[in-house]
Amino acid sequence: MKVVVIGGGAAGSSAASRAKKTMPNSEVYLLEETNIITHAPCGIPYAIGGLSPIDKLFVYSPEKFEKERGIRVLTNTKVEEIDIDKQAVTISRNGRVDKIVFDKLIIATGAKPIKPIINGVELEGVETIRHPAFTEKLREKINRAHRIIVVGGGYIGIEITENLLRLGKKVLVIEKLSLLMEKVLDKEIALLLTEEVKREGAELHLEESLVEINSKDDKLVVATDKNEYVGDMVILALGVTPNNDLAKKAGIPLGVSNAIVVNKHMETLITNIYAAGDVAEKTNKITGEKTWVPLAPAANKEGYVAGNNAALGNTMVFPGIIGTSITKFNELYIGRTGLTEKEATSKGISVKAKLIKHHSKAHYYPGGSEVYVKLVVRNSDDVIIGAQVAGYTEAVAGYLDALSIAIDKSMSIEELFFADLGYMPAVAPVWHPLVTVARVLLKE
Amino acid sequence: MKVVVIGGGAAGSSAASRAKKTMPNSEVYLLEETNIITHAPCGIPYAIGGLSPIDKLFVYSPEKFEKERGIRVLTNTKVEEIDIDKQAVTISRNGRVDKIVFDKLIIATGAKPIKPIINGVELEGVETIRHPAFTEKLREKINRAHRIIVVGGGYIGIEITENLLRLGKKVLVIEKLSLLMEKVLDKEIALLLTEEVKREGAELHLEESLVEINSKDDKLVVATDKNEYVGDMVILALGVTPNNDLAKKAGIPLGVSNAIVVNKHMETLITNIYAAGDVAEKTNKITGEKTWVPLAPAANKEGYVAGNNAALGNTMVFPGIIGTSITKFNELYIGRTGLTEKEATSKGISVKAKLIKHHSKAHYYPGGSEVYVKLVVRNSDDVIIGAQVAGYTEAVAGYLDALSIAIDKSMSIEELFFADLGYMPAVAPVWHPLVTVARVLLKE
Numbered sequence: 001m002k003v004v005v006i007g008g009g010a011a012g013s014s015a016a017s018r019a020k021k022t023m024p025n026s027e028v029y030l031l032e033e034t035n036i037i038t039h040a041p042c043g044i045p046y047a048i049g050g051l052s053p054i055d056k057l058f059v060y061s062p063e064k065f066e067k068e069r070g071i072r073v074l075t076n077t078k079v080e081e082i083d084i085d086k087q088a089v090t091i092s093r094n095g096r097v098d099k100i101v102f103d104k105l106i107i108a109t110g111a112k113p114i115k116p117i118i119n120g121v122e123l124e125g126v127e128t129i130r131h132p133a134f135t136e137k138l139r140e141k142i143n144r145a146h147r148i149i150v151v152g153g154g155y156i157g158i159e160i161t162e163n164l165l166r167l168g169k170k171v172l173v174i175e176k177l178s179l180l181m182e183k184v185l186d187k188e189i190a191l192l193l194t195e196e197v198k199r200e201g202a203e204l205h206l207e208e209s210l211v212e213i214n215s216k217d218d219k220l221v222v223a224t225d226k227n228e229y230v231g232d233m234v235i236l237a238l239g240v241t242p243n244n245d246l247a248k249k250a251g252i253p254l255g256v257s258n259a260i261v262v263n264k265h266m267e268t269l270i271t272n273i274y275a276a277g278d279v280a281e282k283t284n285k286i287t288g289e290k291t292w293v294p295l296a297p298a299a300n301k302e303g304y305v306a307g308n309n310a311a312l313g314n315t316m317v318f319p320g321i322i323g324t325s326i327t328k329f330n331e332l333y334i335g336r337t338g339l340t341e342k343e344a345t346s347k348g349i350s351v352k353a354k355l356i357k358h359h360s361k362a363h364y365y366p367g368g369s370e371v372y373v374k375l376v377v378r379n380s381d382d383v384i385i386g387a388q389v390a391g392y393t394e395a396v397a398g399y400l401d402a403l404s405i406a407i408d409k410s411m412s413i414e415e416l417f418f419a420d421l422g423y424m425p426a427v428a429p430v431w432h433p434l435v436t437v438a439r440v441l442l443k444e
Numbered sequence: 445m446k447v448v449v450i451g452g453g454a455a456g457s458s459a460a461s462r463a464k465k466t467m468p469n470s471e472v473y474l475l476e477e478t479n480i481i482t483h484a485p486c487g488i489p490y491a492i493g494g495l496s497p498i499d500k501l502f503v504y505s506p507e508k509f510e511k512e513r514g515i516r517v518l519t520n521t522k523v524e525e526i527d528i529d530k531q532a533v534t535i536s537r538n539g540r541v542d543k544i545v546f547d548k549l550i551i552a553t554g555a556k557p558i559k560p561i562i563n564g565v566e567l568e569g570v571e572t573i574r575h576p577a578f579t580e581k582l583r584e585k586i587n588r589a590h591r592i593i594v595v596g597g598g599y600i601g602i603e604i605t606e607n608l609l610r611l612g613k614k615v616l617v618i619e620k621l622s623l624l625m626e627k628v629l630d631k632e633i634a635l636l637l638t639e640e641v642k643r644e645g646a647e648l649h650l651e652e653s654l655v656e657i658n659s660k661d662d663k664l665v666v667a668t669d670k671n672e673y674v675g676d677m678v679i680l681a682l683g684v685t686p687n688n689d690l691a692k693k694a695g696i697p698l699g700v701s702n703a704i705v706v707n708k709h710m711e712t713l714i715t716n717i718y719a720a721g722d723v724a725e726k727t728n729k730i731t732g733e734k735t736w737v738p739l740a741p742a743a744n745k746e747g748y749v750a751g752n753n754a755a756l757g758n759t760m761v762f763p764g765i766i767g768t769s770i771t772k773f774n775e776l777y778i779g780r781t782g783l784t785e786k787e788a789t790s791k792g793i794s795v796k797a798k799l800i801k802h803h804s805k806a807h808y809y810p811g812g813s814e815v816y817v818k819l820v821v822r823n824s825d826d827v828i829i830g831a832q833v834a835g836y837t838e839a840v841a842g843y844l845d846a847l848s849i850a851i852d853k854s855m856s857i858e859e860l861f862f863a864d865l866g867y868m869p870a871v872a873p874v875w876h877p878l879v880t881v882a883r884v885l886l887k888e
Contacts, residue, residue, distance in 0.1 A: 010874065040806065040808065042806070042867075042869055042874070043806060043869050046808070051809065051810055052806075052808040052869070056808035296874045297864070297867045297875070297879070301861070304883075319862050324864040324867075325868075326866035326867065328868065328870050328871070333871065335866050337864070337866070362486070363503070364484065364487050364491075364496040364500035364501055365496055366496070394842075394870075397866050397871035397872065398839060398845055398846065399845070401845075401846040401863075401865045401876075401878070402842065402846040402848075402849050404863060404864050405846050405860075405863055406853070409849070409855060411853060415852070416849075419845075419848060420729075420742065420766035420768040420852065421741065421768060422769065422770035422779050422781070423486075423739065423740060424486060424771055425484070425490060426490075426772050426777075427770055427772070427838060427841035430454065430741055431741070431744060435741070
């Protein structure tokens with residue numbers, strides 16, 4: 001049995017490991033275009049900001065991974081083509097072209113930054129945040145720049161802005177919506193973030209769309225539909241898109257957001273070919289709808305399932321996602337899980353929602369922070385289907401995890417009110433914020 | 445309709461508020477023996493340690509509560525007797541004895557510290573941690589002492605020890621079990637705590653039982669079954685017991701740990717009489733067994749249910765507890781929820797359990813801590829029925845809440861493995877500790 005995995009990121013590394021572990025006699029290949037595997041692109045903003053060493057943005061060296069896991073790791077290896085009929089991939093490596101046949105193939109090519117089709121995106125100084133392999137160079141360029149224009153106020157835009165400000169750069173953020181992260185958060189929560197980013201000194205230009213980029217003298221000029229901004233550098237943080245070129249070329253069907261269609265076993269519509277991670281479509285567990293959210297934890301687990309199933313047959317199911325994500329801007333942590341009120345309403349689900357402001361510790365215990373919790377509850381059965389949390393405390397992450405599990409298990413607001421959550425003055429008020437928001441909704 | 449509530453702590457205040465709110469025309473009395481209500485005894489150790497102002501250890505002044513909530517608040521009022529036939533309570537107040545008749549009575553007399561029946565417990569300098577009303581005096585005594593002997597290494601023993609060390613006192617802890625908090629934690633977790641308390645300079649005397657206390661010169665001499673220890677002061681932290689004197693005298697039936705027997709509506713076995721909070725028996729949701737755990741969050745909610753039901757009839761159900769509790773010692777946070785492995789085994793439940801050591805943040809992100817997570821899983825259905833978490837980070841509280849909800853909703857380890865928990869480098873590693881422990885158990 002020969003299993004070939006394309007892509008050495010979260011999903012691919014996890015898939016290769018699991019396939020080999022599940023069937024130790026199998027021959028497993030891990031093909032990676034760059035020179036590093038098991039890399040952590042989520043760490044790039046923090047490596048740029050100097051918080052994280054770049055050379056720590058991967059877990060295993062290819063050599064160690066090969067040796068410890070018994071997997072053939074081929075780095076600097078570009079897969080040129082997948083031949084689905086002959087069950088083979090064409091690779092180019094060190095100037096040589098080869099073919100590797102497979103019994104099972106797992107495509108884990110991840111996602112790539114969106115580059116809009118406008119004038120100037122290829123100019124020197126117009127950059128994207130994409131892969132730890134290119135982070136050192138990006139950091140050098142950023143170190144030389146003074147005034148940096150970030151286009152896009154989503155997760156990556158926020159995280160890179162935090163780190164550019166940390167480096168003392170002048171940062172302009174251009175966002176087409178009226179608030180930062182408004183695409184994924186309800187307005188009240190997006191507003192908290194927007195105000196905080198403004199307060200910390202970023203220059204925000206909201207409700208402006210990128211039109212083109214030009215170079216003028218040593219500078220770059222970003223034109224929006226309303227204004228022009230001059231900077232030393234432009235970082236495009238417009239989101240990512242599935243890195244589906246190989247799959248598309250091979251005729252493997254694509255679905256939502258052009259991610260590869262997979263069944264619950266992570267198998268594509270082509271027999272013996274699996275897909276996992278950011279290149280694969282997801283299922284939302286709440287709505288049952290197909291969706292696409294590129295995040296490392298799901299990628300790891302999808303890789304685990306795909307690797308298991310490629311080796312053993314389809315014995316394992318990936319049940320889908322809830323839609324949990326979290327970010328921070330300095331000390332403000334913001335997370336969401338399930339559906340926002342806006343998303344629920346747009347899907348025609350009748351909901352009630354409530355936002356409360358509460359405290360993270362007993363009122364008499366030092367060091368507590370204000371926390372905001374919003375619940376979205378389905379009217380038909382009083383079940384929680386969405387939550388958003390924000391506050392100047394890492395406790396936000398814990399609330400989010402608790403609510404993610406509550407949503408996953410179809411918890412009602414009455415059940416949340418009676419939940420037996422941890423209490424002592426240093427970790428929560430006696431009326432825990434999650435219990436309090438449930439209480440408020442219960443009375444309505 | 446006249447509702448009388450005995451006890452102005454968490455349960456009583458909550459019950460009185462809810463009764464009045466549910467039925468605004470009712471006449472609601474709140475009877476409190478001390479001069480403060482809505483008090484927070486959990487804060488006493490921190491008030492002693494100087495972290496929390498004593499006068500903040502209550503939420504409402506009696507006057508404010510009376511005015512804002514429309515409740516008759518009688519402080520410095522001792523209830524002498526409950527006459528269940530005549531539906532009346534006898535009170536003494538300002539030297540006068542009165543009777544108040546009731547349509548509904550809610551007993552919320554809380555818990556009191558255990559005082560062992562041995563020589564010397566009444567000596568000057570032998571103290572317990574009991575009520576915010578007596579905290580100022582206790583603090584003054586502690587301030588004058590240098591060498592303090594804490595008897596009992598449970599929650600209160602640990603919390604007072606932390607604060608005595610903070611004040612620079614020499615602290616000896618005497619515990620009859622082989623580890624601190626061993627009654628409520630499995631040994632591996634109790635060991636982490638015990639080592640930490642030792643490291644911070646407390647002198648531990650484990651596996652020793654208190655025999656008697658004597659005074660000698662200006663000192664107190666604590667005799668155990670093995671040794672004698674001399675100190676300026678002794679703090680008995682041997683746990684609490686239901687404050688059931690009134691109920692017992694009135695013939696209201698008592699159950700587990702001598703707490704008042706209640707049904708799911710928080711009604712006692714006597715018609716028109718409810719009980720809530722630390723004086724009332726609880727039901728464990730996992731085992732269905734009657735139990736007794738004195739904690740403020742459940743007290744608040746039982747009060748809420750009792751108040752609602754006293755006013756409206758039995759329309760609301762208190763579903764029971766899971767057994768969640770958390771404490772900290774300096775920066776080490778330790779929590780438990782559901783059953784420990786030891787508890788499960790002692791109840792004849794066949795379980796598997798696993799303890800992992802993991803990291804609280806991405807390995808490349810600064811400021812992460814080691815965290816320990818132990819899951820207890822029922823073999824018959826792979827459902828999680830217990831968890832313990834420890835680590836030098838407040839993230840422990842969030843893990844505990846997430847696991848409490850998981851246990852409450854009968855989550856299986858496979859479901860926890862696939863849980864969509866929040867991830868970004870600053871709040872979790874990409875393989876979240878809770879997902880990781882589930883993965884390890886899944887493979888077994």
